[in-house]
Amino acid sequence: xxxxxxxxxxxxxxxxxxxxxxxxxxxxxxxxxxxxxxxxxxxxxxxxxxxxxxxxxxxxxxxxxxxxxxxxxxxxxxxxxxxxxxxxxxxxxxxxxxxxxxxxxxxxxxxxxxxxxxxxxxxxxxxxxxxxxxxxxxxxxxxxxxxxxxxxxxxxxxxxxxxxxxxxxxxxxxxxxxxxxxxxxxxxxxxxxxxxxxxxxxxxxxxxxxxxxxxxxxxxxxxxxxxxxxxxxxxxxxxxxxxxxxxxxxxxxxxxxxxxxxxxxxxxxxxxxxxxxxxxxxxxxxxxxxxxxxxxxxxxxxxxxxxxxxxxxxxxxxxxxxxxxxxxxxxxxxxxxxxxxxxxxxxxxxxxxxxxxxxxxxxxxxxxxxxxxxxxxxxxxxxxxxxxxx
Amino acid sequence: xxxxxxxxxxxxxxxxxxxxxxxxxxxxxxxxxxxxxxxxxxxxxxxxxxxxxxxxxxxxxxxxxxxxxxxxxxxxxxxxxxxxxxxxxxxxxxxxxxxxxxxxxxxxxxxxxxxxxxxxxxxxxxxxxxxxxxxxxxxxxxxxxxxxxxxxxxxxxxxxxxxxxxxxxxxxxxxxxxxxxxxxxxxxxxxxxxxxxxxxxxxxxxxxxxxxxxxxxxxxxxxxxxxxxxxxxxxxxxxxxxxxxxxxxxxxxxxxxxxxxxxxxxxxxxxxxxxxxxxxxxxxxxxxxxxxxxxxxxxxxxxxxxxxxxxxxxxxxxxxxxxxxxxxxxxxxxxxxxxxxxxxxxxxxxxxxxxxxxxxxxxxxxxxxxxxxxxxxxxxxxxxxxxxxx
Numbered sequence: 001x002x003x004x005x006x007x008x009x010x011x012x013x014x015x016x017x018x019x020x021x022x023x024x025x026x027x028x029x030x031x032x033x034x035x036x037x038x039x040x041x042x043x044x045x046x047x048x049x050x051x052x053x054x055x056x057x058x059x060x061x062x063x064x065x066x067x068x069x070x071x072x073x074x075x076x077x078x079x080x081x082x083x084x085x086x087x088x089x090x091x092x093x094x095x096x097x098x099x100x101x102x103x104x105x106x107x108x109x110x111x112x113x114x115x116x117x118x119x120x121x122x123x124x125x126x127x128x129x130x131x132x133x134x135x136x137x138x139x140x141x142x143x144x145x146x147x148x149x150x151x152x153x154x155x156x157x158x159x160x161x162x163x164x165x166x167x168x169x170x171x172x173x174x175x176x177x178x179x180x181x182x183x184x185x186x187x188x189x190x191x192x193x194x195x196x197x198x199x200x201x202x203x204x205x206x207x208x209x210x211x212x213x214x215x216x217x218x219x220x221x222x223x224x225x226x227x228x229x230x231x232x233x234x235x236x237x238x239x240x241x242x243x244x245x246x247x248x249x250x251x252x253x254x255x256x257x258x259x260x261x262x263x264x265x266x267x268x269x270x271x272x273x274x275x276x277x278x279x280x281x282x283x284x285x286x287x288x289x290x291x292x293x294x295x296x297x298x299x300x301x302x303x304x305x306x307x308x309x310x311x312x313x314x315x316x317x318x319x320x321x322x323x324x325x326x327x328x329x330x331x332x333x334x335x336x337x338x339x340x341x342x343x344x345x346x347x348x349x350x351x352x353x354x355x356x357x358x359x360x361x362x363x364x365x366x367x368x369x370x371x372x373x374x375x376x377x378x379x380x381x382x383x384x385x386x387x388x389x390x
Numbered sequence: 391x392x393x394x395x396x397x398x399x400x401x402x403x404x405x406x407x408x409x410x411x412x413x414x415x416x417x418x419x420x421x422x423x424x425x426x427x428x429x430x431x432x433x434x435x436x437x438x439x440x441x442x443x444x445x446x447x448x449x450x451x452x453x454x455x456x457x458x459x460x461x462x463x464x465x466x467x468x469x470x471x472x473x474x475x476x477x478x479x480x481x482x483x484x485x486x487x488x489x490x491x492x493x494x495x496x497x498x499x500x501x502x503x504x505x506x507x508x509x510x511x512x513x514x515x516x517x518x519x520x521x522x523x524x525x526x527x528x529x530x531x532x533x534x535x536x537x538x539x540x541x542x543x544x545x546x547x548x549x550x551x552x553x554x555x556x557x558x559x560x561x562x563x564x565x566x567x568x569x570x571x572x573x574x575x576x577x578x579x580x581x582x583x584x585x586x587x588x589x590x591x592x593x594x595x596x597x598x599x600x601x602x603x604x605x606x607x608x609x610x611x612x613x614x615x616x617x618x619x620x621x622x623x624x625x626x627x628x629x630x631x632x633x634x635x636x637x638x639x640x641x642x643x644x645x646x647x648x649x650x651x652x653x654x655x656x657x658x659x660x661x662x663x664x665x666x667x668x669x670x671x672x673x674x675x676x677x678x679x680x681x682x683x684x685x686x687x688x689x690x691x692x693x694x695x696x697x698x699x700x701x702x703x704x705x706x707x708x709x710x711x712x713x714x715x716x717x718x719x720x721x722x723x724x725x726x727x728x729x730x731x732x733x734x735x736x737x738x739x740x741x742x743x744x745x746x747x748x749x750x751x752x753x754x755x756x757x758x759x760x761x762x763x764x765x766x767x768x769x770x771x772x773x774x775x776x777x778x779x780x
Contacts, residue, residue, distance in 0.1 A: 043474060044474070045474045048473060048474050053470070055472075056470070056471045056472065058469050058470055058471065059469050060469065061469070062465075062468050062469040063465075063468050063469065068465060068468075071465070071468075071668075072462075074641070075452075075453075075458060075461070077641045078452050078453050078458075078461075078638060078639055078640070078641050078642055079448050079449050079450065079451070079452040079453065079634075079638035079639065079640050079641065080443070080446070080448055080640055080641050081446045081448065081640050081641070082445075082446065083438060083641060084433060084434070084435045084438050106662075106664075107497055107662050107664035107665075107666075108662075108664050110662065110664055111662040111664050114662055118508070118660075122512075140659070143659035144659060144660075244469075248468060248469035249468055249469065250468070250469050250470055250471050251464070251467045251468050251469065251470050251471070251473060251666060251667035251668075252468055252666050252667070252668065253664050253665070253666045269530070269533035269534060270508075270534075272496075272497050272498075272500065272501040272504055272662060274496075274497035274498050274500055274501050274643050275497075275643070276497075276641060276642050276643045276666050276668065276669060277641035277642070278461075278641075278642065278666065278668050279666060
């Protein structure tokens with residue numbers, strides 16, 4: 001994907017807005033950047049737009065033209081309930097070679113993760129997984145007064161499969177499900193196909209395993225594989241996928257679970273079943289838009305490799321990533337560095353305890369990565385400091 | 391609202407689609423009309439579009455131009471998480487004179503109803519309300535293995551407040567909350583302000599009362615009032631509102647609860663917190679678009695009165711409605727009549743047990759109401775049959 005393509009897409013959205021004479025909403029310039037649960041700092045639109053946004057593992061290119069067209073078409077049904085929905089369930093089922101009964105839609109894979117928590121942590125009270133990982137599952141567990149058995153990563157940042165098996169078996173009566181983000185967020189490290197096999201062979205067969213494959217499309221390592229075939233085998237595996245990353249639809253809120261019918265049936269009552277027409281039509285187009293996916297993947301991996309090579313050259317170790325983000329070891333506490341980046345209008349990832357000397361950087365556009373490198377060199381003018389032992 | 395206005399609005403959406411060369415998605419003409427939980431009959435887009443849609447209490451005019459513009463603007467943030475969101479929470483709070491901490495967003499008021507169920511039926515297991523009413527709360531109760539104490543309507547279709555008080559007090563230890571749809575769906579009948587006062591005075595003060603005001607904007611009766619002031623008084627009242635009806639945003643999925651902070655705090659962990667940027671921007675504009683609301687209200691009430699007057703003239707009693715739908719007494723079983731309407735490409739409401747001789751008709755456009763009356767006269771060529779005693 002070249003920059004012109006990106007500009008033309010932005011131009012596309014912009015020109016729609018222009019065509020209808022959009023002039024901004026309300027007299028106030030202060031808008032509330034809010035994502036549901038936790039109010040964030042308020043930015044005006046102009047402030048927000050001016051940031052290099054490398055903090056949330058977003059796809060900086062947004063939906064493809066075809067997806068924008070499909071979403072615009074869906075406005076036709078804005079006021080309806082039982083409207084033709086672009087055949088989204090069938091499209092997902094066909095894509096994975098499963099039946100519609102094996103698919104559950106969610107408002108982002110975030111809702112899928114919540115549904116799994118609500119379903120399997122109400123009776124049995126613990127989820128087993130590594131730390132750091134995508135924290136949503138653990139936060140919800142705590143919200144519904146369940147608990148998490150959080151296991152440390154190995155020294156090479158891989159997930160400790162024998163420890164997960166052991167933790168699951170030793171607490172079997174209390175464990176609702178096993179959580180595995182693959183590739184893992186925030187490290188970008190995969191669990192191999194062989195390790196997943198080992199996990200499934202090592203735990204009781206009726207233990208649900210939630211495999212969060214939000215970053216699936218960015219993986220190159222041939223030892224990785226999706227866990228969907230385990231669903232087809234009838235294993236108690238739930239694969240979570242999202243349109244937020246490879247398809248650039250984070251704010252549209254669409255994700256789904258692929259799982260055996262018995263698990264989907266248990267999960268369904270805990271979902272809202274409330275997906276917007278815009279998301280359905282967009283998703284039905286996006287899942288077939290493999291050319292766009294390949295473009296996003298190629299430019300993202302190229303920019304990630306370029307940036308990590310530059311950081312390594314400056315003496316900063318990067319954890320080898322298989323995703324659209326990476327972690328760099330700073331050799332000092334990350335929070336003050338995050339603040340320095342923000343002063344330079346570059347948003348980078350938050351601290352991920354206990355990895356408090358690592359900075360997570362999402363891969364943005366070429367321009368954003370350049371701004372990141374300029375800021376990085378300003379913040380670390382002398383290269384990497386000696387380890388503090390902190 | 392005149393027809394030109396409506397046509398121009400449709401034209402607006404259509405011209406956007408035309409401007410971007412939209413040609414339809416996928417080679418298949420069969421699309422799946424699916425609304426989350428229960429797959430409905432599949433219609434092609436052409437089939438669906440051809441129906442007079444008087445079955446789901448939809449606003450046939452769709453979002454206003456201003457709301458469409460705001461939603462289109464939100465595509466700019468399609469790929470983001472912590473984006474400026476049009477200040478939706480603040481807009482709702484200001485509209486009702488409450489604090490943002492008193493507001494919880496949901497993917498439609500449907501999600502709000504689900505959240506209330508998940509929050510208050512997990513420990514105490516029963517919801518108290520009338521039947522027929524909007525069934526979502528009762529269905530969810532059954533889905534999460536809770537139960538409902540469903541009380542019959544009075545002979546004039548009003549809700550039986552003394553029975554609700556009695557049912558709540560007699561089962562106090564087991565009751566999670568009281569549900570009240572006001573005006574009620576499917577009857578269109580209100581609960582008066584005085585009756586709500588009586589209810590709140592009659593039940594224990596810590597009993598949550600969910601007042602579903604989905605059809606609030608259509609009420610004319612001066613004895614009706616919103617329950618929001620009871621929230622301000624600190625009563626354990628949860629008011630549910632939606633953008634689906636008066637604002638024509640059903641498929642966009644946006645609703646909210648207004649409640650005391652202690653209830654919102656309990657409810658929040660049971661929500662997805664996952665609302666699309668499109669919904670947020672659209673809602674922030676819609677709630678201020680009072681001119682549009684007044685137009686929708688005026689044309690809807692006019693067409694409802696015209697249609698019910700015609701039916702009464704033919705000898706069919708209509709329940710006096712305060713909403714954008716009404717019930718007509720057929721004097722015979724409703725299901726075969728529904729089927730007859732469908733043959734004539736008019737979709738009307740499903741049966742609402744135990745009112746199986748009543749047909750619920752949503753108020754559509756002038757054209758749709760004309761098609762309804764033509765079909766009605768074909769199905770009932772001799773006027774109202776004598777009561778069968780069924």
